[in-house]
Each structure stands twice: as structure tokens, then as C-alpha cells.
Amino acid sequence: MAMAMMIRNAAASRRAMTPISGDFGGGLRSMSSWWKSVEPAPKDPILGVTEAFLADPSPDKVNVGVGAYRDDNGKPVVLDCVREAERRLAGSTFMEYLPMGGSAKMVDLTLKLAYGDDSEFIKDKRIAAIQTLSGTGACRLFADFQKRFCPGSQIYIPVPTWSNHHNIWRDAEVPQKTYHYYHPETKGLDFSALMDDVKNAPDGSFFLLHACAHNPTGVDPTEEQWREISQLFKAKGHFAFFDMAYQGFASGDPARDAKSIRIFLEDGHHIGISQSYAKNMGLYGQRVGCLSVLCEDAKQAVSVKSQLQQLARPMYSNPPLHGAQLVSTILEDPELKSLWLKEVKVMADRIIGMRTTLRESLEKLGSPLSWEHVTKQIGMFCYSGLTPEQVDRLTSEYHIYMTRNGRISMAGVTTGNVGYLANAIHEVTKSS
Numbered sequence: 001m002a003m004a005m006m007i008r009n010a011a012a013s014r015r016a017m018t019p020i021s022g023d024f025g026g027g028l029r030s031m032s033s034w035w036k037s038v039e040p041a042p043k044d045p046i047l048g049v050t051e052a053f054l055a056d057p058s059p060d061k062v063n064v065g066v067g068a069y070r071d072d073n074g075k076p077v078v079l080d081c082v083r084e085a086e087r088r089l090a091g092s093t094f095m096e097y098l099p100m101g102g103s104a105k106m107v108d109l110t111l112k113l114a115y116g117d118d119s120e121f122i123k124d125k126r127i128a129a130i131q132t133l134s135g136t137g138a139c140r141l142f143a144d145f146q147k148r149f150c151p152g153s154q155i156y157i158p159v160p161t162w163s164n165h166h167n168i169w170r171d172a173e174v175p176q177k178t179y180h181y182y183h184p185e186t187k188g189l190d191f192s193a194l195m196d197d198v199k200n201a202p203d204g205s206f207f208l209l210h211a212c213a214h215n216p217t218g219v220d221p222t223e224e225q226w227r228e229i230s231q232l233f234k235a236k237g238h239f240a241f242f243d244m245a246y247q248g249f250a251s252g253d254p255a256r257d258a259k260s261i262r263i264f265l266e267d268g269h270h271i272g273i274s275q276s277y278a279k280n281m282g283l284y285g286q287r288v289g290c291l292s293v294l295c296e297d298a299k300q301a302v303s304v305k306s307q308l309q310q311l312a313r314p315m316y317s318n319p320p321l322h323g324a325q326l327v328s329t330i331l332e333d334p335e336l337k338s339l340w341l342k343e344v345k346v347m348a349d350r351i352i353g354m355r356t357t358l359r360e361s362l363e364k365l366g367s368p369l370s371w372e373h374v375t376k377q378i379g380m381f382c383y384s385g386l387t388p389e390q391v392d393r394l395t396s397e398y399h400i401y402m403t404r405n406g407r408i409s410m411a412g413v414t415t416g417n418v419g420y421l422a423n424a425i426h427e428v429t430k431s432s
């Protein structure tokens, strides 16, 4: 269903992007006709929900669309560690350009979170890494790198996935294939179908993996399953590209959430990673992240990094400064870092608490359906199983905004709105 929607959206965007044809050879054309054939782009399936929410004047409205953390009063959160870093940076007059690869200090500290504090790969300088425009920028830069240096390759993407993955690899002109991931009946991982797809893909294929807290399903492989996936990748010579946008949101502990990556590293894979501080440091609008590629040796890492920089240069030249300064200030100070770790845990725990309350509320209302998956799934999202039609009713009758694939951003659920949300969900599902 979601896939069909995505394909429709992709087709619509291609139509909307059809270039204008006409006389560009210096002939006369009316000034008003330049963009005549440009049609409106389809609404983004996630950010379009925020737009619709903002336009709704209802006092009852609830936004569980975008994956952005809110406190129990429904307010955006600035972490205390970030406030303290802001205080320390106040008055800084350093406004120079960062290098094309961004802040080297921020990148070093960020690599430790993914590869481990004592990683031999960091010591041996085998990782080509640059600061990126958050996780989206890291994915896009990797997709462009893949296209430039492995021009005939494809990317295998899970079904379902974050909708923007499709746009990113489409715009990088890398053909997309899909692999099985979620089983709608069990509302869990379709492990055997996933393994079959990994096995049947041509040797040496590129795969996009969610490192933890899979979006939108909230379903991750177990540690044992990751080990099996890694072994099969090895046998097939596949390349694993990890998108890690939610490090800390699965278990409450960033180190534990990097387990999938550590397993692949132990097995000797040369992986790529996209990291983002949007969610786990609440730096959404600062756009701070990192792309890394583990190379064979330090010499190769120098080459790969230089090419990543060369991709960045004509696109945005160099990344923004302030977010990188905040991250460095927090992660290089042991006290601020431990405050950050505590705050990540608080965010993760509040979401887990809301999962329990939402499930219990639905059960108390006498819902005939099973809501076990609400508490079983992890991370920011609950893949509720609501149909697009039921989501439409939630929006039109109850002013509840979520993506049409039935994804609920649990980060937007609060003590104040959980009862209203449960009641509305019960009303639209009780006859199904």
C-alpha cells in the first residue's frame, strides 16, 4: 500500500519535473512563459502533514506526523546540555567558513559514537568522513558518491522505509530495488523473506539498512539476526550503508543502539554510515550530521574524503558552523556528555511510557483489535496498522495529523492528548 503510494508520488514528481520545452536559442518568447509547464509538486508525505496541521485552526488538533520530539506538554525541547553549550559559546565571534569537510573535531567525536571510543579504524585513520547537512545530507552525498564511482550500481531499500530515501536515490539517479522487511500480519520483521532477498540480490549489491529504531515500523532485527544478516552480506560481498538517524532512541543508550554497526565492523565489512544529531540532540534545524565510509587503509580514506568534499563543494561549498560547535562543546566535555546521555534516556523513556498508556487506553475502551505491537515496536514511531482511509477520518473528524501509512510519531503523544488519540483511533477502527 505504502509502496504503491510512494511509486505514485515518484511518478507525479517526475511529471512535475518535466523540463520546459521551447526556444532557448535566443529566439523571442514572452516573459511570462518561462515556467508555463511547471506543475505543482506533490506534497511531501511527511512534511506535508506538518503543513496541514499548522493550517488547521482547531484547538483540539494533534500532530503525530513528523518525527520530532515533544515534551509531555507537547512543546519542542531544547536539551539542557545544548542550553549549556549555547551559554559557553555565547559571544563567540568566530564566523569563518568551515573547511569543505566541516569541523574535523565534530567529525572525530561523531565517529566515536558510531565506531566506538577505542575503534582501531579511527586510530588507523581508515575512515573517510565529512560533516553533512544532517542525516538527509549524508544519505544524499553517499548516493551521489555511489553514482559517481559505481555508476552501474543499484541500491536495495527496505519495504517500507523513510519516504525520503526514495527521493534521495532517485535524484542521485541510482536505480532502486526493494527488499522485504516488515510482515503486516505479524507486525514484526519478515526475517526469512529479508534473507531470501539478500541472498538473491546480485553479489556486490548496495543495501540501505536502518541501524536502529527502523522508520516507520519500529521493528529492528535482534542481535542474533543482525549477526546472520552480516554473515550473509559477507558471503555475498554486499555493501552495507547504515542510516542511523535515531541513535539512542531505540534503547535509550547510544552505544547499545550502535550494536548492528559494531557487528558488521567485527565481521570485517567496509561500511558507510549516515549520522544525524537532529533527533538525539534535538538539533533539528541546525542540520548537523556526518557521512563516513570505512576504507581499506589510510591512503584510500584520504582519496575518498577528497572526493566527498568535491561533491559537496559545488552543492553548498561547506556546512554550517553553529550546530557543529554545539556538538563538539557537548561531546568533548565529560560532564556535558554524560548530561546528554541522561537526556537521551529521558526522551526514550517518555516515549516508552506513552506506548504503554496508548495501548492500555485502547484496551480499556474495549477495542476488539490487538494493540500489542504498540508496546513491542521501538524508537520514535508506532506503525499502527491504520489504513489510509482510517487516517483520513482521524484527520477530518478529529484533527489528528499523521502520515497516511498509519505511522504515529510517539514523540508527539503526551499525557494530555493520549486519551483523545486512543478514543479517536478506537472510533475509526472498532468496526474493522
Ligand code: KET
Pocket: 046, 047, 065, 066, 067, 068, 133, 134, 135, 136, 137, 162, 164, 210, 215, 243, 245, 276, 277, 278, 284, 289
Ligand atoms: N533517516 C531517517 C530514517 C529519518 O527518519 C530521517 C528523518 C532522516 C534520515 C533525516 O533526518 P535529518 O533531519 O536530515 O537528520 N525523519 C523525520 C523527518 C523527515 O522526514 O525529514 C521523519 O521521518 O519524520
